[in-house]
Amino acid sequence: MVWLRMFIADRLIYVELPKTACTHIGKLLALVVPGEQRGKHNKPSQAEFDRRPVFLGSVRNPWAWYVSLWAYGCQxxxxxxxxxTHGRGSVRGLGWRAAPIYAGRRWLHSLRQRPAEWQRLYSDVQDVQAFRIWLRWLHEPARRWDSGERLALHACADRVGLLTYRYLDLFCRGSFRSIADLESLRAFDATANYLDHVIRTEHLEQDLLMVLERLQIAVSDEQRSQILGGGRSNPSRGKRSRWQDYYDQASIELVAQRDRFITERFGYKSPTL
Structure with missing residues (x-):
């Protein structure tokens, strides 16, 4: 399970998908909308759905997202x-009370897991080969239980990437555990996705201002200048300036295949070498 945060205001709730500039978006929202940051949420509660706020989410270019996720682990x-990278047989973070069957299977798998091999892949944030191996291993069927993600329980586990899984799991109501093919996942998203607006990290400032305008939330000239000022909060440290530098053709194609749902949904194009 991935613990998540939300920015909660009277009229809107921003649900944070990790490594999509969440900290920065939350700070910008706080400039113009009175609200509070709440941590350790999986997704909005029924009570939060019942009061019918506007729901915001954010997404990111998948190729950039994986580099950011890996670089964060290098810290x-x-x-x-x-x-x-946890030790074999560790019970930390398994959530026995909430999901005992999953936790049991995850624990049994941990006895065969090789954390030292993963640790080596996190040893140097400048190492492009380490990133490429990490990305491949992360999506290998034989290693799908290593990550601790409940994607391992889903019929689509061998077909979709971690970003696609997290997006659907966080931003949709209901279960897609038995759905295996891409077309059915698209249909599930079309009916179960509760977001009213999605902010793309690459167009963060413009998308945020557009959302605020649609909600008829007043933005002063000073606040607009602060939003357009750019900058990011909580960036991963030490990685190369261009995320594209971490990719070769094989790793580009792996993300294109596994996260096709995200690329088609939001118009992202494969990088060129």
Whole structure:
């Protein structure tokens, strides 16, 4: 399970998908909308759905997202890093009470897991080969239990990427555990997705201002200048300036195949070498 945060205001709730500039978006929202940051949410509660706020989410270019996720782990931070590099037989973070069957299977798998191999892949944020191996391993069927993600329980586990899974799991109501093919996942998203607006990280400032305008939330000239000022909060440290530098053709195609749902949904194009 990935613990998540939400920015909650009277009229809107921003549900944070990790590594999509969440900290920065939350700070910008706080400039113009009175609200509070709440942590350790999986997704909005029924009570929050019942009061019918406007729901916001954010998404990111999948190729950039994986680099950011890996680089964050190179800082020895994040629940994915912890799950991949934990000691064999560890029960930390398994959630026995909430999901005993899943936790049991995850624990049994951990006895065969090789955390030292994952640790080596996180040892140098400049190492493009380490990133490419990490990306491939993350999507290998034989290693799908390593990450601690419940994607391992889903019929689509061998077909979709981690970003696609997290997007659907966080931003949709209901279960897609038995859905295996892409067309059916698209249909599920069309009916179960509760978001009213999605902010693309690459167009963050413009998308946010557009959302505020649609909600008829007043933005002063000073606030607009602050929003358009750019900058990011909580960036991963030490990685190369261009995320494209981490990819070769094989890794580009892997993301294109596994996260086709995201690329088609939001118009992202494969990078060129």
């Amino acid at each position: 020895q931070e994040g629940m994915l890093w912890e799950a991949l």
